[in-house]
Amino acid sequence: VQLQACGGGLVQAGGSLRLSCAASGRTFSSGAMGWFRQAPGKEREFVAAIRWSGVSTSYADSVKGRFTISRDNAKNTVYLQMNSLKPEDTAVYYCEAVSRRIILSAVASTVSYDYWGQGTLVTVSS
Numbered sequence: 001v002q003l004q005a006c007g008g009g010l011v012q013a014g015g016s017l018r019l020s021c022a023a024s025g026r027t028f029s030s031g032a033m034g035w036f037r038q039a040p041g042k043e044r045e046f047v048a049a050i051r052w053s054g055v056s057t058s059y060a061d062s063v064k065g066r067f068t069i070s071r072d073n074a075k076n077t078v079y080l081q082m083n084s085l086k087p088e089d090t091a092v093y094y095c096e097a098v099s100r101r102i103i104l105s106a107v108a109s110t111v112s113y114d115y116w117g118q119g120t121l122v123t124v125s126s
Helices: none
Strands: 002-006 009-012 017-024 032-038 045-051 057-059 067-072 077-082 091-098 120-125
Touching (some): 002 091, 017 032, 017 120, 032 077, 045 067, 045 077, 057 067
Parallel strands (some): 009 120
Antiparallel strands (some): 002 017, 017 077, 032 045, 032 091, 067 077, 091 120
């Protein structure tokens, strides 16, 4: 399984970006996809997650109301729409996937996932 994340870049504070994560090598019909981020000198932190079936989503408090996670099952792709970006959103964003069903409370932990991509850099200037 390969996860290809893209869509990062440089944007001014208040701007928007949309990240994509395409999964190949396996069709996901259950489980979840999560976005995590890691800023320089900091630990990787949870951003958002979505189940491959149903409507369950989860967000970190720091991005609620600004970021929206969505999926396209036909394309095996998950998106992260990021609006009202702040300098503190600057980080490398990683997508991670798990093919087995996990409880919603577990989606915020990177250890719950079996696959991860290479990351895409998001830089928000003030």
